[in-house]
Amino acid sequence: MSKADRPSAARIEKVLRELADAADVISMDFFRRQSELAVEQKGDGSFVTVADKAVEAELRRILNSEFPQHSVHGEEEGLISGSDGNYSWIIDPIDGTHGFMRGMPIWATLIAFIDKERVIGSMVSAPALATRWWAGEKTGAYKSFSGGNSETISVSAIDSVADAQLLYTGYFTSKNRWPGFSNLLNSAWRERGVGDFWGHCLVAEGVADGMLDPIVNVWDVAALDLLVREAGGLMTNSQGSPTYADGHVVSSNGIIHQHILTQLLAD
Numbered sequence: 001m002s003k004a005d006r007p008s009a010a011r012i013e014k015v016l017r018e019l020a021d022a023a024d025v026i027s028m029d030f031f032r033r034q035s036e037l038a039v040e041q042k043g044d045g046s047f048v049t050v051a052d053k054a055v056e057a058e059l060r061r062i063l064n065s066e067f068p069q070h071s072v073h074g075e076e077e078g079l080i081s082g083s084d085g086n087y088s089w090i091i092d093p094i095d096g097t098h099g100f101m102r103g104m105p106i107w108a109t110l111i112a113f114i115d116k117e118r119v120i121g122s123m124v125s126a127p128a129l130a131t132r133w134w135a136g137e138k139t140g141a142y143k144s145f146s147g148g149n150s151e152t153i154s155v156s157a158i159d160s161v162a163d164a165q166l167l168y169t170g171y172f173t174s175k176n177r178w179p180g181f182s183n184l185l186n187s188a189w190r191e192r193g194v195g196d197f198w199g200h201c202l203v204a205e206g207v208a209d210g211m212l213d214p215i216v217n218v219w220d221v222a223a224l225d226l227l228v229r230e231a232g233g234l235m236t237n238s239q240g241s242p243t244y245a246d247g248h249v250v251s252s253n254g255i256i257h258q259h260i261l262t263q264l265l266a267d
Contacts, residue, residue, distance in 0.1 A: 006086070006087070006115060007067070007087075009121070009136050009137075009139060012113050012120070012121040012136065013121065013134070013136060015062075015063075015066055015067075015113075016111055016113070016121055016122070016123040016134060017123070018062060019059050019062055019063070019109075019111050019123065020109060020111065020123050020125035020132060022055075022058050022059065022062060023055045023058070023059060023093065023109035023111075023125060024109070024125055024127040026051065026054050026055050026058060027051055027055055027093075027094060027100075027107075027109065027127060028127050028128065030049070030050065030051035030054070031051070031100065031103075031127075031128060034101075034103055037049050037050065037051065037101065038050040039101060046097070046098070047097055047098060047101060048076060048097065049094070049097060049100065049101060051093075051094060051100065052075070052076055052093045052094045052097055053076050053093075054093075055093035055094060055109060056074045056075070056076045056077060056091055056093040057077075059072075059074070059091050059093065059109075059111070060072055060074065060077065060080075060091075063089055067082075067087070067089075068082065068083075069082045069083045069084035069087070070082045070084060070087045070088055070089060071084075071085075071087070071088035071089070072088065072089045072091065073088060073089070073090045073091070073218070073219065074090075074091040074092075074093065074219065075091065075092050075093060075217070075219045076093060086115060086116055087113070087114065087115060088113075088114045089111065089112065089113055089114070090110075090111070090112040090114060090119075090218060090219050090222040090223070091109075091110070091111055091219060092109065092110040092111075092219040092220055092223075093109055094107050094108075094109060095107060095108050095109070095110050095196050095197045095219075095220060096108065096195070096196040096197065096198075099195075099196070105126075105128035105129055106126070106128075106129070106195070106196060106198050107126065107128065107196070107197075108124050108125055108126035108129075108196075108197045108198075109123075109124075109125045110122075110123075110124055110197060110219065110220070110222070110223040110224070111123045111124075111125075111223055112222035112223040112225075112226065114222070118137075119137075119222055119223070119225050119226040120136065120137040120226070121134075121135070121136050121137070121226070122134060122135050122136075122222070122223035122224070122225075122226040122227055123223060124197055124201060124223055124224065124227060126197070126198070127146075130145055130146035131143065131144070131145055131146070132144050133153070133201050133204065133205070133227055134227070135226045135227045135229075135230040135231070136226075136230070137226065137230070138230075139230070140152055140230050140231075141153050141154070141204055141226075141227050141228075141230035141231035143201075143205055153204055153205040153206065153231050154204075154205075154206055154231050154232050155203060155204060155205075155206050155209075155228070155231050155232045155233040155252075155253035155254065156206040156207075156208075156209050156253045157253070157255070158209045158253060158255065158256065159255045159256065160256065161184070161187050161188050161189075161210075161256050161259050161260065161263070162187060162188070162189060163189050164188050164189055164190075164209035164210060164256055165188070165189060165190045165191070165192070165207070165208045165209055165210075166184070166185060166188045166190070166191045166192075166208065166209065166210045166211075166212065166260075167191070167192055167193070167194040167199035167202060167203070167208045167210065167211045167212070168181075168185070168191070168192075168193055168194075168199070168211070168212040168213075168214075169193070169194075169195040169196065169199065169211075169212070169213050169214065169215075170193075170195065170214060170215070171193060173214045173215055174212055174214045176214075177214040177215075177238075177248060178212070178214070178238065178264040178265065179264075179265065179266065179267050180263045180264045180265060180266040180267070181212070181264060183263060183266070184260065184263040184264055187263065192208075194208070194211075196220075197220075197224060199211035199213070199251075200213070200221070200224040200227065200228055200235070200251050201224070201227065203228060203231075203233055203251050203252060203253065204224075204227045204228050204230075204231035204233060204251075205231065206231075206253070209252060209253050209256060210250065210251065210252040210253070210256060210257075210260050211250070211251045211252070212250055212260075212264070213248060213249045213250070213251075214248050215247065215248060216244070216247060216248060216249055217247075218244060218245050221235070221244040221249050222244055224244075224251070225244045225249075228251045232253070232254065233251060233252055233253050233254050233257075234251065234252055234253075234254045234257045235249050235250070235251040236249070236250060236257070236261070237249065237250070238250055238261055238264055238265060239261070240257075240258070240261055250264070
């Protein structure tokens with residue numbers, strides 16, 4: 001497949017929906033059977049369940065059938081390179097595994113389609129919340145509830161941290177990474193610890209105004225990067241570079257982004 005043969009936006013969206021549908025069936029089946037959930041501890045100390053592995057295996061099967069030339073990078077099986085270096089898919093089969101293990105509904109399957117290094121299609125499916133968010137490059141960001149119509153989403157117009165609702169993953173981890181973290185939260189109108197994918201989705205739909213994520217892998221945030229951007233916001237590292245591959249990210253409505261970064265890094 002050559003560069004000129006990039007899948008159409010319609011086909012990308014169709015496959016993203018197919019992948020999300022398949023993931024939802026598998027993950028919800030395991031989620032409803034908590035007592036049977038097999039769990040292992042990985043080398044980095046985090047946990048993985050049989051559900052994570054089953055979802056990723058099925059999504060890889062579908063992608064290999066649809067786009068055998070494309071690379072697939074998943075959390076559980078790593079990167080398997082395809083023959084076409086232009087295109088790849090990044091999968092987090094269950095973002096929020098630790099909550100999933102304990103019966104919390106805040107978890108999702110995250111899928112991103114990459115043209116070289118740029119995310120151009122993404123899907124976030126959270127079946128236990130009966131909600132999906134998705135985006136396409138230059139086509140906007142959207143949200144839908146199970147069985148309902150989709151709606152366009154956009155970031156807030158809040159222009160002051162003093163009026164902002166800020167979210168974060170891991171208070172102590174964030175405090176250790178960013179010297180000004182506590183002062184930033186103290187200066188905000190409201191702060192809440194809302195972890196994993198959901199905080200960035202809430203920024204994209206204008207419910208929150210900033211999300212601080214101190215430790216991430218690319219599969220945790222690739223799909224969210226496009227969602228936030230297409231909703232009119234920003235996702236960067238704490239130096240302001242537009243990347244999701246530096247091990248941490250900050251997303252916001254864009255208006256208060258520089259203020260957040262400046263305050264985070266202040267001694």
